[in-house]
Amino acid sequence: MLTEAKLNEWTSWVWTNLHRGVSPSMLKAEMAKQLVPDSEIVSVFDRALEPTAPVDYEALANCAITKKFTETAGLKKIASRKAQVFSWENFLTPDECEKTIDVINQHLRPSEVTDTRGDKYVRTSSTCDLGDIANPHVFMLDRKIAEGIGIHWSYSEPTQGQKYEVGQEFKSHTDYFEPRTKEFEPNTAERGQRTWTFMIYLNSTPEGGATRFPRLEKLFRPKQGMAVIWNNLNADGSVNPFTLHHGMKPRQGEKYIITKWFRERGWGPMFEDPGFSKL
Numbered sequence: 001m002l003t004e005a006k007l008n009e010w011t012s013w014v015w016t017n018l019h020r021g022v023s024p025s026m027l028k029a030e031m032a033k034q035l036v037p038d039s040e041i042v043s044v045f046d047r048a049l050e051p052t053a054p055v056d057y058e059a060l061a062n063c064a065i066t067k068k069f070t071e072t073a074g075l076k077k078i079a080s081r082k083a084q085v086f087s088w089e090n091f092l093t094p095d096e097c098e099k100t101i102d103v104i105n106q107h108l109r110p111s112e113v114t115d116t117r118g119d120k121y122v123r124t125s126s127t128c129d130l131g132d133i134a135n136p137h138v139f140m141l142d143r144k145i146a147e148g149i150g151i152h153w154s155y156s157e158p159t160q161g162q163k164y165e166v167g168q169e170f171k172s173h174t175d176y177f178e179p180r181t182k183e184f185e186p187n188t189a190e191r192g193q194r195t196w197t198f199m200i201y202l203n204s205t206p207e208g209g210a211t212r213f214p215r216l217e218k219l220f221r222p223k224q225g226m227a228v229i230w231n232n233l234n235a236d237g238s239v240n241p242f243t244l245h246h247g248m249k250p251r252q253g254e255k256y257i258i259t260k261w262f263r264e265r266g267w268g269p270m271f272e273d274p275g276f277s278k279l
Helices: 002-019 025-032 038-048 093-104 136-149 184-188
Strands: 075-077 086-090 109-110 126-128 160-164 170-173 194-201 211-213 218-219 227-231 245-247 250-252 255-263
Touching: 002 025, 002 227, 025 038, 086 109, 093 126, 093 160, 109 160, 136 194, 136 255
Parallel strands: none
Antiparallel strands: 075 086, 086 227, 109 126, 126 160, 160 255, 170 245, 194 227, 194 255, 211 218, 211 245
């Protein structure tokens, strides 16, 4: 039987790691390894988590960012009825961008995809799993993104950094997991489908490296600190194929971005307290 102090200690540990994006199943497995009794694991998670409400897709389509673009400097909505897409200039400061690039450069690995669809060169960039790094700067990024979009951080994946060298790209793809394909069930069983994407350019590329939405006839050129945000779903919860996009090749210089994907399921209210007040 754990003491009250130990219960509080484990509860704090669960909150911290959920903040980093670690799944509940992984946390429970680690607690079991540390010989925490099953009943106490349940008690810890009862303290740390609240039940997730059914997904309100209409509310997702009307989250905070969709209401404040008319009054927030640098935040713009593209003129299209086909998809919800926003750009937000100067979302991060130059100093915040440079600090993030420094962290990314220390933790790079080859990028992966859930389904190559027969093309092993579909994504040729490098990736940094920022969400796996216990760094105050990374925590700040997570909080700022969650507050910017207005969705609680627990409904997001760990923030990911990407580096593109000259000639590297991420060919046309969608961020949602394609229903009725082999990638769908393994990737949605626990957290559900991806909802919003929040991507930020960390540098301005001299030439190339744009993000192109071919079905929307829209192209965003990398500009340091600018975010591009879009809803991968329609207001009824169906996936939106108009969000197809292409991370184009830099033709000169390197391109650095960070991306945070939000999900259907998290812990606690989806739209209340999007920051980290409980940590």
